[in-house]
Amino acid sequence: MKTTINLILFLLASTLYGQVGVMTEKPQSSLDVNGDFNKKGKLFLDNNGVLSPGQTGQVLVSRGAGVAPTWKALKVPDYESFKFxxxxNDSFKDFNTASNTTGQGVSLSTATSPATIAADLVKGADITTLITTKGFKEITGLAKPFVVNSIESKVYFQFETVVQQNNTAILGSNQMYAxxxxxxxxxxxIRLNTLFTSNTAESTFLTHNQIGGASNLSKGDHTVRVACARYTTDNNIVLGIGVPSMTAANNVNNFMTQASLKVDVYEVPENFTDIFSIL
Incomplete structure (x- = not known):
């Protein structure tokens, strides 16, 4: 009984003369709780003079100094263990301007012998080696960073572009590239493909679509890059990948041929951001 009377007197005195702080020496309001707070029964909030008890599943959220807190519903997704x-996810493009036929992609005027393809194009082959010794050229506009946060991960890449050769009805050949x-x-x-020539059409082209992936990359920052090479020798032909094959092309332009890359990172999450830190 004595304890109850003392508590009532304490709260009454605090209301009349000052502020109450729980686990804080400098309360910012009439009642400032810095820590856990256990309450049985209903908790009402005065919103513009109207008593509001909130709804099931809502939490009380601060809106800053001098502003009454409010009830908010948290939409927290359900996460299952060991699920990806x-x-x-993000997408990128290598695009200059629609009116130009240069400034993006790669133009391949020479070819590399395909005799050692099986030995050269293996998992883990180094891009610098392929560029300096095997005729690869990089689409530099698609070099982008991404982050892996968990030990278990699957990263998927989708690369799409247009490949064109400057053949005519007389000059041209089937062009193999990678x-x-x-x-x-x-x-x-890595993907190999062939762009076929035609004796009835000029500047033939195709849409190249490629999906690849990597599993369980190390946690941290990574960079994705794209490079291509030509394997059919024909001195009359220029192969454009992600760009028209010649400035005189009248059936495609930079906008139509631009290369794009999509990156999706799937993980079995290890850590989650505290939901209250994003309110």
Whole structure:
């Protein structure tokens, strides 16, 4: 009984003469709780003179000094252990201007012998070696960083572009080429394709679509890069990848041929951001 009377007197005195602080020496309001707070029964909040008890599942959130707190519903997704979730995704493009036929992609006027393709294009091949000795050229506008946060991860890449040769009805040949996707300068995906010529159409082209992936990359920062090479020799032909094959091309332009790259990072999450830190 004595304890109850003392508590009532304490709260009454605090209301009349000052502020009450729990685990804080400098309370910022009439009642300032800095720590855990246990309360049985209903907790009402005075919002513009109207008593509001909130709804089931809502939490009381501060709106800053001098402003009454408010009730908010948290939309917290359900996470299951050992399941992959999309943690990061983004897309990039290598685009200059629609009216130009230069300034993006790669133009390949010479070819590399395909005799050692099987030995050269293996998982983990170094991009610098392929560029300096095997005729690869990088689409520099697609070199982008991404982050992996967990030990278990799957990263998927989708690369799309237009490939064109400057053939005519008389001059032209079937052009074999390859494009590779590299992570931290190491080859993770490679695709061979052939652009066929035509004796009835000029400046033939195709859409190149490539999907690759990498599993369980180390936690931290990574960089993805894309490079391509040509394998069919024909001195009359220029192969444009992500760019028109010649300035006189009248059936495609920079906008139509631009290269794009999509990156999706799936992880089995290890840590989650405190939901209260994002309110």
């Amino acid at each position: 979730y999309l943690i990061f 494009c590779g996707i590299f992570v931290d300068d190491k080859l993770q995906s």
